[in-house]
Amino acid sequence: MDRLLQSVKISINEKIFLKDPQSSDLGKRIIQESILMISEMGFESFTFRKLGMRIGSNESSIYRYFENKHKLLLYLTSWYWGWLEYQLVFSTNSMADPVEKLKKAIEIVTRATEEDSAFSHINEVLLNKIVINEYSKSYLTKEVDADNKDGYFVIYKRLVSRISQMIQAVNPSYRYPSSLASTILEGSLHQHFLKDHFTSLTNCHGNVAPTDYFIDLVFNSLNKDLNG
Amino acid sequence: MDRLLQSVKISINEKIFLKDPQSSDLGKRIIQESILMISEMGFESFTFRKLGMRIGSNESSIYRYFENKHKLLLYLTSWYWGWLEYQLVFSTNSMADPVEKLKKAIEIVTRATEEDSAFSHINEVLLNKIVINEYSKSYLTKEVDADNKDGYFVIYKRLVSRISQMIQAVNPSYRYPSSLASTILEGSLHQHFLKDHFTSLTNCHGNVAPTDYFIDLVFNSLNKDLNG
DNA sequence: CAAATATAATAGTATTACTATCATATATTA
DNA sequence: TAATATATGATAGTAATACTATTATATTTG
Numbered sequence A, B: 001m002d003r004l005l006q007s008v009k010i011s012i013n014e015k016i017f018l019k020d021p022q023s024s025d026l027g028k029r030i031i032q033e034s035i036l037m038i039s040e041m042g043f044e045s046f047t048f049r050k051l052g053m054r055i056g057s058n059e060s061s062i063y064r065y066f067e068n069k070h071k072l073l074l075y076l077t078s079w080y081w082g083w084l085e086y087q088l089v090f091s092t093n094s095m096a097d098p099v100e101k102l103k104k105a106i107e108i109v110t111r112a113t114e115e116d117s118a119f120s121h122i123n124e125v126l127l128n129k130i131v132i133n134e135y136s137k138s139y140l141t142k143e144v145d146a147d148n149k150d151g152y153f154v155i156y157k158r159l160v161s162r163i164s165q166m167i168q169a170v171n172p173s174y175r176y177p178s179s180l181a182s183t184i185l186e187g188s189l190h191q192h193f194l195k196d197h198f199t200s201l202t203n204c205h206g207n208v209a210p211t212d213y214f215i216d217l218v219f220n221s222l223n224k225d226l227n228g
Numbered sequence C: 001c002a003a004a005t006a007t008a009a010t011a012g013t014a015t016t017a018c019t020a021t022c023a024t025a026t027a028t029t030a
Numbered sequence D: 001t002a003a004t005a006t007a008t009g010a011t012a013g014t015a016a017t018a019c020t021a022t023t024a025t026a027t028t029t030g
Helices: A003-007 A025-045 A048-054 A069-092 A098-110 A124-139 A144-149 A154-170 A177-197 A210-221 B003-007 B025-045 B048-054 B069-092 B098-110 B124-139 B144-149 B154-170 B177-197 B210-221
Strands: none
Touching (some): A025 A048, A177 B144, A177 B177, B025 B069, B025 B124, B098 B177, B154 B177
16 A cells, blocks of 8 residues: 555544553553464454453453453554544545446445555555454444444545545435445455355356456446447 | 245255254244344344243253354255245246346345335344345354354355346446456345445435335446336 | 153352552653 | 552453253143
8 A cells, every 4th residue: 555554543432442452562462462362263252351361461451441341342443444534534535436336336345355555554455354253243243333332433434435425426316325335345345255154155266256246236326338 | 025925935055954844843933033133132142041931941952953053054045035025036037138137136235125014933024134234244254164164154145146247147248257257136125234334325215215226236237227 | 650851959150351469670751 | 769650460340141961740642
């Protein structure tokens, strides 16, 4: 990614953590290693005790940063969506043509993730894997409404809203801009998952990317022929 | 639903259970009450111990039917998809026009669930709520590939495949029939969830149903104008 | 009626998800 | 430089979870 990003910090709702993990060395190790561990063993098997052993620190010290592992997941996924949002805004900001702009936006949010050297303690490729496999668990809980009220999903909602607005800019009379925007984000995670585990349920594979599918889907819905 | 269904039994992969819950009174109570409890308290808080207390039975007896609660969830969701599949096949079987047929199929799989008197111990409305809130947890695990190999998702896959075929019948040159079919099923659950918890992320609400959105989405993708 | 089967009761285990307390190391400031 | 604040570590403890094992008691079936 661009060098300009080097000075950027993804800012996350302070209620998610007890102590900002970006503020200390231990905090950064918690983030760095939790990404590795959750992508390795899955969120269910991951515990603060295991994380402590791995980073040579104590369970109780980790609890001083996050109330529980659910909050840590909210932190990681918020960071991911914030990072995507930054790329989206950065890349589409100067674009004038709404069709090209939306196309670019879809490309950014549906493509396979590449490493970003701007954040050395975060492995974005593995974090993307975590988002694909675990994101829905962060909101499919009995506490969604309370968590939503506490603002734990603001970044994600803002991202959907931005895409929704881009959709409206292309076709103001389209009736489902928010539903289509949420379908792109959530559906993209799902297609990436299917191509890894249920190949018969998707047409995405080596040569066909989820991006191709969603660009086709969106512009057909908006009745815009892309090349003509 | 139709009286014909009265004699129908949804058949589920025998590897999912240790003893068929449809074969005994206790088994049926396990199914009946687990649906009530999981929809009330969520899958995370639900335990066999609590279920035992509620049905006046013993934890250990429930373990003779299901290895663990994950298997029970697989059972419940498989039953749900089998029930939906039955309705799909039953309702579209005699239809000749591929467009009308696909439209009917989308209606069936995306509509809000209504009670079905044919299965007295199963509350389909609450089961649908469980599928919306918990289904993804049944496959977003480290064991997906093994579970898939064991055939725990066959009914769901068959349902996606049926819809995919209907899509191909409408437009044989459409390039993403499987992705679109999986988007309809998974996306429908998601839109129903959003309308209950994240209203700003969807255009579905009282007057606009997910069905309306998906019919528009699908037929635009297939370049078929519905009325003309 | 005997034998098989289903269910219930009880107990026990390792692990999880914490909370609490106290000790020690390091950094800040008076 | 000493006093103090802050961060981290070590240890212990608790209630609940997710089981397994064993034994007892009903109930069904041959």
